[in-house]
Amino acid sequence: MEEFLHQEFFDWVEKAADRIRSYGGEGVTVVHHNDADGLCSAALLKKLCEYCGFEAELICIEKVYPAIVEKIHSSRDGMIIYTDLGGLAADMIDKINAGKSMVLIIDHHPAKDIDSDYVHVLDPELAGISGDIFVSASSLNYLFFRTIAKEEALKYAYIAVLGSVGDYHDRSGGVLGFDRYALEEAIDAGQVKVRFEGARERYFITKFGEYADVIAPRLTTLGAAGYQERAYRLGIKACFEGFDDETLKKVEQLEKLREEKFQQMIERLKNGELRIGEYTQWFHVGDFFYPMGVKMVGEFCQIIKDMTFLKDNLYLIGFQNQPKFIPDLGEIDWEAVKVSARTPTPLERLILRGKMPGLDYLIPKASDAVGGFADATHRVAAATVIDKGKEEEFIEAFEKEVKEYEASCG
Ligand SMILES: [Mn+2]
Structure with a gap:
C-alpha cells in the first residue's frame, strides 16, 4: 500500500513536470505564501524558472481570495503557479481564469481536485499522503524541481529542509516521509548535518553555520511581520545568500514590533475584549x-x-x-x-x-x-x-x- 501511494504520487509529480516542460511561453508568475515554507517554495521555483529560461515574477500573498486572483489573472499573461496555498481554491481559480492561463497549484494543504484543462493541482493530499506530516510545500517543490533538473535541484535541497522545519514538520522529533527524502539528499550533498538533542533531531545548515530551526522563524518573521514592507524579499534572498547585517537588523526590529503589539493585545483581552x-x-x-x-x-x-x-x-x-x-x-x-x-x-x-x-x-x-x-x-x-x-x-x-x-x- 505504502509503495503504491508513493508511486502514484511520483507519477503525479511527473505529470505536473510535463506542464513546465511543454510550456511555450516566456514568463511564469509564482504566487506564494508569506511564511518560511512559502518563501522557500518561492526560492525553489525561482531557481527552477531560471534554469528553464523563464522570467519569474514572484507575488507574495497572505491568502487566496477571489479579488486577489482576479487581479493577478487580469494583469498577468503566461503560466501562473500557486504554491503553499490554493489547494482548496482550485475551483475558484479555474472559474476566474476562464481558460486564459495555464495554472499549476503546488500545495500540501488539503485540496480539492478539479477536472480542468487549464488548472492542475499537485498535492500529496490527493494521493492519500498527509501534507501536514510528510510533505512541506518546499519539499514538494523540491521534488518537482528534481523531476525536471535533478543535478540543479540537488544544489538547493537544504531549502526544502528549511521549509519543512518552518512548517514544524520536525515536531515529532524529526522530519518524515518526503520531507525526510529531501533531508537525506541535503545530507548527502553536505548541506545539512543532523545533530541529536535527546529525542529530537536538529538540522545544521552548513552553508549558513546555523540551525534550520533558527533560520526558518526568521524567514517567517520577514514574510509575516514584514509583509506590508515586502521584507519577504530579503527572506528569499537569504535562502541563497544567508543573513547579512541589514537583514538580521530587520528581523530584530520586526520581532520587537510584534512583541509590543502582542503584549498590548493580551492586556486588552484580559480586560474584557x-x-x-x-x-x-x-x-x-x-x-x-x-x-x-x-x-x-x-x-x-x-x-x-x-x-x-x-x-x-x-x-x-x-x-x-x-x-x-x-x-x-x-x-x-x-x-x-x-x-x-x-x-x-x-x-x-x-x-x-x-x-x-x-x-x-x-x-x-x-x-x-x-x-x-x-x-x-x-x-x-x-x-x-x-x-x-x-x-x-x-x-x-x-x-x-x-x-x-x-x-x-x-
Ligand atoms: Mn506550508
Whole structure:
C-alpha cells in the first residue's frame, strides 16, 4: 500500500513536470505564501524558472481570495503557479481564469481536485499522503524541481529542509516521509548535518553555520511581520545568500514590533475584549496589528492558546482586518477579514483522538456558510478569509457545526 501511494504520487509529480516542460511561453508568475515554507517554495521555483529560461515574477500573498486572483489573472499573461496555498481554491481559480492561463497549484494543504484543462493541482493530499506530516510545500517543490533538473535541484535541497522545519514538520522529533527524502539528499550533498538533542533531531545548515530551526522563524518573521514592507524579499534572498547585517537588523526590529503589539493585545483581552461562546472564545484585533501582515493574528492565537486567562476546552478564534493594499499587486477592492483558529492543548488532544472535530473540518464548513474561502487548514490550526461584517455569523456557523458533530457522535 505504502509503495503504491508513493508511486502514484511520483507519477503525479511527473505529470505536473510535463506542464513546465511543454510550456511555450516566456514568463511564469509564482504566487506564494508569506511564511518560511512559502518563501522557500518561492526560492525553489525561482531557481527552477531560471534554469528553464523563464522570467519569474514572484507575488507574495497572505491568502487566496477571489479579488486577489482576479487581479493577478487580469494583469498577468503566461503560466501562473500557486504554491503553499490554493489547494482548496482550485475551483475558484479555474472559474476566474476562464481558460486564459495555464495554472499549476503546488500545495500540501488539503485540496480539492478539479477536472480542468487549464488548472492542475499537485498535492500529496490527493494521493492519500498527509501534507501536514510528510510533505512541506518546499519539499514538494523540491521534488518537482528534481523531476525536471535533478543535478540543479540537488544544489538547493537544504531549502526544502528549511521549509519543512518552518512548517514544524520536525515536531515529532524529526522530519518524515518526503520531507525526510529531501533531508537525506541535503545530507548527502553536505548541506545539512543532523545533530541529536535527546529525542529530537536538529538540522545544521552548513552553508549558513546555523540551525534550520533558527533560520526558518526568521524567514517567517520577514514574510509575516514584514509583509506590508515586502521584507519577504530579503527572506528569499537569504535562502541563497544567508543573513547579512541589514537583514538580521530587520528581523530584530520586526520581532520587537510584534512583541509590543502582542503584549498590548493580551492586556486588552484580559480586560474584557475576549468573547465567550458555547464552544468558542474569540476576539477581533481590527487594524491594531498593522503594518504587520494578517498572519499575525494566527501567530498571536498560537502564542496565547494555553495562557491561563483562556478556557482550555474552547476553540480559540481571532479576526484581523485585511489591508486593502497587497504589496506586489497594489490596491484591491475588498472588505475582508482574516480568521485564524487554534486549539488549547487539552482540546487538541481530544481532536487528535477523534473525540472533537478538527479545525480542518470546522473552518471550511463555517467559512462556506458565510461565503468565505478557507485555504490553509490543519486539524489544530486553520485560517480563512471572510467578508467584513460576517464575523458574528461565522462564529454562529462554527458553533452549529461543533454541535452537530457532537450530536452525530452521540
Ligand atoms: Mn506550508
